[in-house]
Amino acid sequence: MTREIKEAVARLIREGIDKARRKGELVSCDLPDITLEIPSERNHGDLATSIALRLSSHLNLPPRKVAEVIVKHVKAISPQPSRPVRDKFPLGGSSIISQIEVAGPGFINFFLAREALYPVLGDIEEEGANYGRSNLGKGKKVLIEFVSANPTGPLTVAHGRHGAVGDALANILQMVGYEVHREYYYNDVGHQMDILGKSVQARYRQLRGEESPFPEDGYKGNYITGIAQEIARECENVDRGDSGFFRSFAEEKILESIKKDLEDFGLKFDDWIKEKDIYESGQVKKTLERLRKEGHIYQKEGALWFRSSHFGDEKDRVVEKSDGQPTYLAPDIAYHQNKYERGFHCLIDILGPDHHGYVERLKAAIEALGHEKDSLKVIILQLVSLYRGKEKLPMSTRAGEFIALRQVLDEVGKDAARFFFLMRTTNSHLNFDLDLAKSQSTENPVYYVQYAHARICSILDFAAKRGVEVKKVEEVDLSLLKEKEELEMLKTLAQFPEVVESCARALEPQGLSSYLQELAGGLHNFYTKFRVIGPGDGNLGSARLILVKAVRTTLRNGLRLLGVSAPEKM
């Protein structure tokens, strides 16, 4: 429901309670926030409040009695267009309500007058691609770090989910008024990269017919052999004893393929940060030094420990091993400090479930460095299992038996992949069925939503061919829209900005994909029952054209936020 409608109704309730108090029918007490919700049950009205239930214990009156008193006074308030939103349909006073009732244990249900629903069409016409935009974020700078896969192998399906969720969240946060920066961080130094180099080196030697043992913990995927073959093809005078050469060659190749995959998946990052840069700029040393000075670091058994237990972590953590090498945590602390120093005071990290134990120590570190613990929000994104129908596919990265994101993209396409990754809440495991994502049938929710968009385009094409123009809201009698299906769509349209905001607040894009399915459903339902172009004197058609065009705008906006295309033809 639009904010204007909710505010108007809440204002009515408050006025009703005030009147009852002045007449002595209700005693005064602290008034809780008047919350209005959209009941799940149709015949419970368009908006409902449980205010009477909340007040009853303070007032020492049965809840139904409280509700009845409030309703009596609300009904007596005369229509006052206190805040006209649009000339034709002033929103305010009781004129937007068609019926009020007390129900159940003491709920107050409001049924909206049709006139209250029409202004949303004017909003959508006016705002267009900006419909759904708000200023919740007030321009605050947010840095969202996601994917951040190390260049040791191709992106997996799990990275795909991270990419889809991170990008959608970034879009949503931008839509509600944050200034969003997308960042990718990767480790280009250290043990894992050395193993990568040695793995490629071994494969290269084997290609040359040498006896060369494969490292025990090496990367076994076929792509390693592929890189070795490229070296054999492209490079002369290879020093086959220099694993560093193989490492940097592999890093470059893999990074290149990662970037290509991300591009084809529609992901763009504002910055790529390398672990090496964090070291070379001296930030690791500087940050550890600062922690040490402030007493958060101590020496024990030859290693340096960060006193994270002082900040809520279950135990202290090593930041520098007894051999003098820093642990992974050290550059990561420095990297996060670096984010703050660049002016970001709201950080979001998207991590896999294998990193959940890591969150507390990271938060401890940022707190030790003087930042608000809550200024870092970590989204733990649960795993993805791939299915082909009923069959579960193996996903062992170690053994090199995994389906790469690339294969999924090639097989089901960007749109289906994106949508599927966004269909579940972030903290539930995702079962991704390749067969379903591919099927061009009624079962596939991506096509369901896209098809609604294409259908509307088709109606508008048809109208253009017939010489029927799409008029402006001001020129049309919107009150001709009175079928149940039309009013349902109007209500759904009006909810869009709130849905975007609630996704932003919860850092959870799933709500948006559900919303789009609902809006598409409303359109399909309407479409099969009524005609837009054709019957009548044309006035009804004009009103319906405006309605379906508004649905198209909203579907487009929603799909754009999810990173899914809105095709005009299918």
Place this chain on the structure above:
RNA sequence: GCGCCCGUAGCUCAGUUAGGACAGAGCAGCGGUUUCCUAAACCGCGGGCCGCGUGUUCGAGUCACGCCGGGCGCACCA
């Protein structure tokens, strides 16, 4: 043993952030809809001790505590 996530219809999942009305959707199953803007669509019908228990509350799928079951972690790895 400890920590995090999950447990809701035959299947896949919403609903738990902020407690409210007889718990929703999609798919699968069964039956129907096309002289008309794309049938990749629509309509109808069944189907549930919300894992179990105790507590808080006027009210618990939602909160607290304890169990049971599944997943993922618990490194001087990254």
